[in-house]
Amino acid sequence: MAWDFGILKEEEAYRQKVADFLDKELTEEIARQSWEDLGLDVEGRAFAKKLYAAGLMGWSWPVEYGGKGLPPIYDFILIDELGKRWGAHVPNDVAYTMVGHTILRRGSAEMKKEFIPQIIQGEIEFGLGYTEPEAGSDLANMKMTAVEDGDYFVINGQKTFNTESHYSEYHWLAAKTDTKVSAYKGISLFIVDQRAPGITIRPMITMSGERTNEIFYDEVKVPKNRLVGEKNKGFYYMMEALGSERNYVFVPSRYLPYLNMIVDYAKNTTFKGIPLAENPMVRDKIAQIAVEIDMSTLLADHARWMEWNHLPMTCEPEITKVFVSEMEQRMVDSAMQILDQFCQLKEGSKWAPLNGRMEWEFLHSFMTTIGAGTSEVGRTVIAQRGLGLPRG
Amino acid sequence: MDFTYTEEQKMIKDAARGFLEKACPNVEWYLDMDKDEKGFTPELWKGMAELGWMGIMFPEKYGGIGGSFLDLVVLLEEMGYAAVPGPFFSTVLLGGLAVLEAGTDAQKNDLLPKIAEGKCLLTLALTEAASTVYDPFFIETTAKAAGDNYIINGVKLFVPDANVSDVIIAAVRTSGTTGDKDGISLFLVDSKTPGVKTTLLKTTAGDKLCEVIFDAVTVSKDKILGSLNGAGAVITRVLQYAAVGKCAEMLGGSQKVMEITVAYAKERVQFGKAIGVYQAVQHHCANQKMAIEGSTYITYKAAWMLCNGLPATRIVASAKAWGSEAYKKVAAIGHQIFGGTGYIVEHPMPIYSRRAKAAEYAYGNANYHRQLVATELGL
Ligand SMILES: Cc1cc2nc3c(=O)[nH]c(=O)nc-3n(C[C@H](O)[C@H](O)[C@H](O)COP(=O)(O)OP(=O)(O)OC[C@H]3O[C@@H](n4cnc5c(N)ncnc54)[C@H](O)[C@@H]3O)c2cc1C
Numbered sequence: 001m002a003w004d005f006g007i008l009k010e011e012e013a014y015r016q017k018v019a020d021f022l023d024k025e026l027t028e029e030i031a032r033q034s035w036e037d038l039g040l041d042v043e044g045r046a047f048a049k050k051l052y053a054a055g056l057m058g059w060s061w062p063v064e065y066g067g068k069g070l071p072p073i074y075d076f077i078l079i080d081e082l083g084k085r086w087g088a089h090v091p092n093d094v095a096y097t098m099v100g101h102t103i104l105r106r107g108s109a110e111m112k113k114e115f116i117p118q119i120i121q122g123e124i125e126f127g128l129g130y131t132e133p134e135a136g137s138d139l140a141n142m143k144m145t146a147v148e149d150g151d152y153f154v155i156n157g158q159k160t161f162n163t164e165s166h167y168s169e170y171h172w173l174a175a176k177t178d179t180k181v182s183a184y185k186g187i188s189l190f191i192v193d194q195r196a197p198g199i200t201i202r203p204m205i206t207m208s209g210e211r212t213n214e215i216f217y218d219e220v221k222v223p224k225n226r227l228v229g230e231k232n233k234g235f236y237y238m239m240e241a242l243g244s245e246r247n248y249v250f251v252p253s254r255y256l257p258y259l260n261m262i263v264d265y266a267k268n269t270t271f272k273g274i275p276l277a278e279n280p281m282v283r284d285k286i287a288q289i290a291v292e293i294d295m296s297t298l299l300a301d302h303a304r305w306m307e308w309n310h311l312p313m314t315c316e317p318e319i320t321k322v323f324v325s326e327m328e329q330r331m332v333d334s335a336m337q338i339l340d341q342f343c344q345l346k347e348g349s350k351w352a353p354l355n356g357r358m359e360w361e362f363l364h365s366f367m368t369t370i371g372a373g374t375s376e377v378g379r380t381v382i383a384q385r386g387l388g389l390p391r392g
Numbered sequence: 393m394d395f396t397y398t399e400e401q402k403m404i405k406d407a408a409r410g411f412l413e414k415a416c417p418n419v420e421w422y423l424d425m426d427k428d429e430k431g432f433t434p435e436l437w438k439g440m441a442e443l444g445w446m447g448i449m450f451p452e453k454y455g456g457i458g459g460s461f462l463d464l465v466v467l468l469e470e471m472g473y474a475a476v477p478g479p480f481f482s483t484v485l486l487g488g489l490a491v492l493e494a495g496t497d498a499q500k501n502d503l504l505p506k507i508a509e510g511k512c513l514l515t516l517a518l519t520e521a522a523s524t525v526y527d528p529f530f531i532e533t534t535a536k537a538a539g540d541n542y543i544i545n546g547v548k549l550f551v552p553d554a555n556v557s558d559v560i561i562a563a564v565r566t567s568g569t570t571g572d573k574d575g576i577s578l579f580l581v582d583s584k585t586p587g588v589k590t591t592l593l594k595t596t597a598g599d600k601l602c603e604v605i606f607d608a609v610t611v612s613k614d615k616i617l618g619s620l621n622g623a624g625a626v627i628t629r630v631l632q633y634a635a636v637g638k639c640a641e642m643l644g645g646s647q648k649v650m651e652i653t654v655a656y657a658k659e660r661v662q663f664g665k666a667i668g669v670y671q672a673v674q675h676h677c678a679n680q681k682m683a684i685e686g687s688t689y690i691t692y693k694a695a696w697m698l699c700n701g702l703p704a705t706r707i708v709a710s711a712k713a714w715g716s717e718a719y720k721k722v723a724a725i726g727h728q729i730f731g732g733t734g735y736i737v738e739h740p741m742p743i744y745s746r747r748a749k750a751a752e753y754a755y756g757n758a759n760y761h762r763q764l765v766a767t768e769l770g771l
Contacts, residue, residue, distance in 0.1 A: 136731055138662040161732050206735050207742035271525045272571060279525075281759065329724070340526050341519065341550050341753045349594035350603055351521065351549060359596050362749065363742075366727045367735045374731060376672035
């Protein structure tokens with residue numbers, strides 16, 4: 001059967017179950033801890049376990065680690081339902097939607113047994129340790145080194161922008177294990193106990209008040225069994241995971257709460273006695289936000305569908321990433337025009353519309369086209385990997 | 393035609409650049425000013441007064457230095473470049489120019505010298521909560537005659553620096569209905585008058601926009617600025633100065649952003665080359681440049697037309713429509729090129745991008761000004 005945009009009865013039943021649970025249990029506070037990357041703290045971490053206890057986590061994961069062995073669509077449904085309610089991520093996002101998949105693909109049997117059940121149960125989270133001061137878009141330019149010494153690797157160097165690390169149990173770390181070969185062939189991945197001796201974590205606060213971190217490694221000893229897969233294959237594993245990670249991280253449903261907010265605002269706010277909803281400019285701007293959310297939902301659905309059908313993805317998740325991140329900026333700009341002067345009022349200010357959410361989103365939106373890979377590099381990927389244009 | 397600065401303007405520019413570099417030392421200082429209730433330091437204000445900035449456009453007989461609006465625009469461009477916080481704009485453009493335009497001799501003699509010395513801060517209380525779409529003439533606040541006095545009642549919003557102002561010029565309705573341009577009057581209200589209540593709003597730029605409540609505020613009738621019921625024209629004029637002044641600030645801010653962005657593109661290395669080598673980055677920088685070229689000439693042309701008393705309605709609206717979008721775009725590109733580093737709160741980029749947002753909405757955003765252009769076109 002071709003061209004079918006429906007979901008199965010069982011999938012819909014799961015969606016309903018998740019929706020019912022979240023409507024009851026997901027408080028604004030928890031949702032915002034995740035959305036604003038403030039760090040999940042006690043309630044957020046407890047919520048991950050609650051989701052598991054309610055039987056809603058792990059449906060797409062292998063049975064032997066406590067999952068149900070079903071296709072990835074169940075995890076996508078979970079993420080979408082969270083997104084619709086400001087819960088931008090699964091509470092232990094990096095573990096559940098990124099790192100866990102690489103452990104499943106590349107980790108040893110022992111590693112899988114140790115980590116996967118804890119991930120499904122919402123017990124552990126990871127900080128993503130890729131970026132360094134000299135290695136942003138050019139990740140292969142990283143300088144951190146991991147040197148073999150008996151039963152350990154000894155790691156030295158600095159990471160920057162490692163966002164979840166201040167509350168995570170583990171650091172998912174990329175470091176150079178061979179400095180003599182081309183960088184792509186000399187990087188390995190490690191799981192490091194985030195509180196290990198020799199690690200210093202310093203906060204970096206963003207313009208929207210989120211916290212990310214710089215992390216310093218000084219002679220940190222990591223047991224050899226915490227090397228992920230094979231030595232010197234790390235860069236390859238990172239690239240292999242990228243498409244799938246985009247599918248889980250760039251979630252169009254997340255914009256629906258904003259759309260709903262601005263629709264309500266337009267209906268309930270008048271100017272000279274006439275609802276804003278009747279103003280042609282307002283209607284046009286809101287409609288365009290909706291058109292783009294609809295469109296991005298389909299881009300995402302398509303790329304996800306490729307993933308769960310094991311079709312080779314070249315640039316499809318990248319298209320979603322670039323489009324969604326830029327859409328977020330256009331959405332804020334349009335919504336702010338509708339709020340007019342009031343748009344600049346922050347949460348907690350007298351007269352702040354929509355509880356200051358759009359103002360916060362404005363500040364936040366500057367990172368969307370940078371974090372997890374910039375739009376410029378993304379377009380190069382689409383042109384070269386997707387269209388076969390020559391490399392410069 | 394001549395696209396150059398006068399010698400005096402060059403001097404103003406250099407002096408401003410030098411002074412403001414020292415006066416606004418680093419990002420931490422700006423962030424302190426964002427949090428500070430007043431939003432500026434006494435030293436900064438005193439230094440600006442000593443340089444004669446507050447009186448730049450006032451005639452010498454009022455303690456000013458007799459410059460033109462173009463001179464003021466040159467100064468504002470530098471202020472935007474430095475992103476200097478504080479009540480200069482409200483005191484001089486909203487307050488001082490309103491008094492200069494519409495004041496009686498007595499009012500001018502009283503206020504202008506004090507403004508020029510930096511001893512009197514002013515602002516204009518114009519827009520109101522019911523103006524969910526920006527409309528400066530949508531005025532419900534009333535002043536009712538009572539003997540030799542008027543009693544003012546109403547709420548004003550987005551009043552810049554009202555929290556530190558000595559005099560708040562209140563735009564009130566003395567006749568007509570809410571949306572009319574006619575029937576509006578301006579009152580010089582001492583901010584310490586009983587019944588005036590100022591609340592600071594929390595804003596994205598950390599600038600000091602306020603709610604001002606007038607609760608049965610009594611003002612004597614000699615505090616009317618300009619003619620009773622006839623303030624519409626004065627407000628229009630003041631808003632034209634304000635819009636072009638804001639364009640000048642936005643222009644300066646855009647230039648600073650482009651400067652630091654281009655410098656960074658030359659210095660930041662990724663994939664073994666300065667990122668400025670990559671065409672994606674070059675095109676971004678070129679777009680900044682194009683936006684700023686436009687802003688420069690349209691700002692100065694609008695200022696020149698105002699200065700020379702030429703009909704400026706359309707050019708002023710075009711300038712603010714263009715400038716609001718241009719600054720926003722230049723700032724967004726700046727963020728894009730700085731990557732993650734520009735997103736950290738201690739970086740200069742957020743100072744500028746947050747101010748770009750505030751400036752976009754000050755005195756009407758691009759949508760508002762395009763409507764004015766449309767009206768000028770006879771639509
Ligand atoms: C809020 C936030 C959270 C983050 N969280 C994490 C995290 O948890 N873990 C982690 O490891 N990293 C994280 N990052 C880092 C993120 O992945 C990097 O910021 C991103 O990869 C870009 O790198 P950079 O900031 O160094 O920019 P740069 O790579 O220096 O890029 C600067 C500019 O140059 C352009 N450019 C670079 N190379 C090219 C090229 N070849 N062609 C054209 N243009 C080019 C870029 O597009 C950009 O415009 C986070 C970043 C942010 C902002």
